[in-house]
Amino acid sequence: MNETIGMFFIVIGLVFDFFGCLGLIRLPDVYNRLQAATKCVTMGTCGILFGLFLFKGFSAAGIKAILCILFLILTAPVSAHALARGAHKSGVKLWKKSVCDKYEEDKK
Amino acid sequence: MKKSQIILFVLAFLIWSFLSWPPDYQHLIVGIFVCGFVSFMTGDMFTKRPYRLKQPGRYLWFFYYVPVFIWECIKANIDVAYRVLHPDLPINPGIVKVKTTLKSESALTFLANSITLTPGTMSVDIDEENGFLYVHWIDVKSKDIQRATEIIVKNFEDILRRIFE
């Protein structure tokens, strides 16, 4: 029973991983790519790790999977934030159909 | 020993015993020495006001915050999947500016992380002195500061103020 539910979580995680990487290919500029990829890949990998926890129960690998989920949720947004800030400071422009850029106006 | 060092020691020892899970006494003894050394060296900067950890209301609000956060995450994933799979790419991106009233550093960190993992938004930079956040929004609904603040920040700000402030 536990293995069936774990397999369900793993399949959900793989589907969202795939959508995230598709967004990395299709979307037009750095910020949009970063947004789609970070959200979908973080949540998808968390789903895979939770499926591993359901497979293994409270053994060594299961507890480490839970620790990995906590670590990933805390650090993935931080690295996305740092990369977006670095990209904007290195002068990467937004997509040409973007609506507004308040950060560029305030920097001057 | 300060209070902050003791709190860091307990947290680090908990993580150590999870990492070496079937606990036996050799691992635990080594863990006591390593965690003691780490908390003695870097314990001063872990938390500034340790008395907050004694107030039980904050933990209750934290347990209310977790399901709200997970629900917003699932909504964000479905939103991104819809935008990526649609043939016309229905995006309308831009960087907007929102105002926040939170002051402490941990609350601002959690607010930025929550904004990044919720539907359509990603935090780019923080102006701590004036309390402004610059947010990249994949589907800009309004350029006005007040209106954008109501849509993006409002839900999380109320909960996070009760947890961290």
Add this chain to the structure above:
Amino acid sequence: MKRLRWLIGLVAIVAIFGIAIFYPYASLLEWQSPLLKHSFSVLFLCALFCLWRILRGPTPADRAVAIDILGILVLGFCALLGIPTGRDWYIDIGIAWALQSFISTLALAKYLEGRNFDE
């Protein structure tokens, strides 16, 4: 024109999945279920997309983003590899990889920002 490109992409992805599912490749492991066996091909396809973005990306920031995403994918790969082999230490490799990938992403972001590493 846009719809045509979308259709070509859809046909290509369905073809890749069809080949991955029906091609009878040999394997040394014992698989609990055929679904688990095919789940690795999805992760390989995701990693190929990331490599394409690293190869093609017009700016350095694109490449840094793709490297970050590839690091998280490797963590998922290590977690998935622990199930059919029955070894517990693959998840240890995953934890170490995630830590290293986070630190190197921060260093890349600092490099993009164009400041010193001391800050």
